[in-house]
Each structure stands twice: as structure tokens, then as C-alpha cells.
Amino acid sequence: MKTSTRCVHLSEFEDQYGATVPPIYQTATFQQSSATEFGEYDYSRSGNPTRTVLETHLAELENGRHASAFASGMAAITALTRLLNSGDEIIAGNDLYGGTVRLLGQILPRQGIGVRYVDTSDVDAVRKAVSSRSKLLLVETPSNPFLRISDIRRLGELAHDAGAWLAVDNSMLSPIFQQPLDLGADFVIHSATKFLSGHSDITAGVIVTKSSELHEQIAFQQNAEGAGLSPFESWLLIRGLKTLSLRVERQNHSAARVAQFLQGVPEVKKVYHPSLIDHAARVVHLGQATGDGAVISFITGDEQFSKQIVEGTKLFSIAVSFGSVASTISLPYCMSHASIPPALRDQLAPPSDLVRLSVGIEDVDDLIEDLSLAIQSAIVCRGKVSKVAAARVC
Ligand SMILES: *Cc1c(COP(=O)(O)O)cnc(C)c1O
Secondary structure, eight states: OOHHHHHHOOTTOOOTTOOSSOOOOOOSBOOOSSSSOOOSOSBTTTOOHHHHHHHHHHHHHTTOSEEEEESSHHHHHHHHHTTOOTTOEEEEESSOOHHHHHHHHHTGGGGTOEEEEEOTTOHHHHHHHOOTTEEEEEEESSOTTTOOOOOHHHHHHHHHHTTOEEEEEOTTTHHHHOOGGGGTOSEEEEETTTTTTOSSSOOOEEEEESOHHHHHHHHHHHHHHTOBOOHHHHHHHHHHHHTHHHHHHHHHHHHHHHHHHHHTOTTOOEEEOGGGSOHHHHHHHHHHOSOOOSEEEEEOSOHHHHHHHHHHOSSSEEOSOOOOSSOEEEOTTTTGGGGSOHHHHHHHSOOTTEEEEEOOSSOHHHHHHHHHHHHHHHHHHHTTOOHHHHSOOO
């Protein structure tokens, strides 16, 4: 079956009363038939039927065999890093989500785990960075906010030759457009808060793998540390997944139009979207993905001007995160990437004039008009800004 069909049909779900939607098992404990006989479930930290429906569904959508759902994307990434030991090292992309950089830079060193950042769109640079200590290669493609493309197949081979795992954070594209496990990744991780949920009403995270052995370790971790997704959030995510394909297809088409519009605006210096990347990167991208996603970034060369645009839109609301049905706009330097520690900001933070959009499911002509009006009013304001106001944006 095609992925859009699989979004709607939960293959393994069966209910004793024939409910067409999985019930929310809002319970912490499950009764045992005796003190020595255990049923399939005993305690919701270890496992919950609603979460199991979700995990089975997520594994199928990513063409994996097992999935574990967590309370947030960061909880999922944390569980993944727990597979490493003191003395091991992570090779990570240099254009990663800010919260991931914070975890890698400020928590993992305390456990004796090292991190090296490289431009993972450059396979040779990754090859040079890998050492006998490297255990995990962690990649986002397209990256965020620069939308750089990393070659999943080649990085998978490289990681495996070095005795390391490849984990791909697939939050930007979702399994509708990219299925990294089929390209050689050992793990797919998601901030399910983004496209998978699609409604900005939960935080959730996922780890999917084809390997039963690796899954056992992740599931052990999920139970031991207690960061599994709750029954109600699991239920909401199951609901969100049904429209995943419908939503992201629409968002994908609209984003391509918005990117084209922005490219035609003289005040916009550069637009970042996978539909606009150079030929070599485009070839790699189209070799592993079938869509470009709904996140677009652009720079104007003037941080005050960018701030005016962000604050001037009406349909795009100012919010961190992306992937919701409602369009959002942000200044990552001050918002999502502000969590990058000051010492790493020069190396890893986006420029302060960079604006990021997440295109929702509204009518695309309305979205373009909204952006156009915000840009026009920012142009009018540009001449009037006082020196004080122009000092710093955040
Ligand atoms: C948001 C995000 C995360 C973190 O997920 P949370 O659900 O916010 O914890 C990780 N990776 C990427 C690419 C993200 O965009």
C-alpha cells in the first residue's frame, strides 16, 4: 500500500467492541490474574495499548519494524544517545536543531561523550572527522534553517565502515517524502511535535528502527528513564497521522510557490528551500526524497528589517516550531536557536537577519499576500527606525 493509504489504516488495531478509533487507555496500571502471572501490560511507563497502536503505526510509516514514542523529540534523541558509553563520540551535523546542540554540548560531555560537528553535506569532511571512538553519526537532511542536503546512502556506508550507527532526524520531511531506513540509516528520529502531529497541540518524539536488537535497547531505555509518551498524547498523535499525507502534500506545493515569490522580492537577499538549491545538492536530494517540505528560510541583510517582516505578518503567527496546519514565522537567532550555548553561536547559530517560515494549509494566495504586505510595510518603516530601536533585535 502507498503511504497515504497507510496513514489512514491502522493495520494491527483490533478492538474488543469493534471501535474504529483506538480507545485511550488512560490508566497507569493493569490488573494481573495472579501475583505470578503477567499480562501483556502491567504499568503504563513500560507499555500502554494506546501507545502500542501509535508505535506500530509509526514503524509502518517509516518502513521500520519497531518504533518507540517519547514525550518530546528531545526525549527521543536523549534515549538514542544513551546507547553510547563514556569515551564514545558523536559526529553531528553543524546545522542542527538548537535543542539538539544544547543536549550534545551541555549534557553529554558530563557523561564523557564527545561531540564533533561537521558539515555532513560534505561526505569527505565526515570521513575525515570519523575516528575509532565514533559511535553515532547524527544528521538532519534537509538541515534547519539552511536546508543543506546530506547524502543518506553514502553516510550510512561510511558510518557502518567505521562501526558507527547512522541516525537521521526526519522531522523536516516526514516519511511521506523521505524514508531514511530504506536508504541505510539505522535509526530515524522525529520531533513528532512538528509535521507528524501537525496541529501544534502536543510535544512528542519517535525513534524507529528495523533492528530488533537496537529496538530492545531503546525500549529498555524508554521504560528505565520513563520518558514514554502518555496515552492521551499518543491518541492525539494517532489522530494527527491520519491526515499527514494530505497536509504535507498541500504544504509542500504551497511552500514551493512561497519560495518562488520570495525569490522575486528585491529586498530578500537569499532564499533557502530545497527547491532552490544548487544542482549537485538537488541531485542528492531527489535521489532520496520525493518532496521539498514546507520550511523556508531567507535573509535580508538587515536584522531590523527582518524583525519588521516577522512582526508585520497577520496569517503567519510568530512562533517557534514548524509543521503545523497554521503558518508560522520566526527569527531563529532569537527564538528556536537561542538555546545554542554562547560559545558555539558563531559556529552553529544562524545569522540574526534570517527569517524562517513554516507554510501551513491556508490558501497560498492569502499567504503570499500576507508576506507581501508585511514586506511592503517593513520597507516603509526602514527609513523611520530610530537609532535606539536599531541597536539590537534580541
Ligand atoms: C523541534 C525539533 C527537535 C526537538 O523536538 P521537541 O519535540 O521540540 O523536543 C529535534 N529535531 C528537530 C529537527 C526539530 O525541529
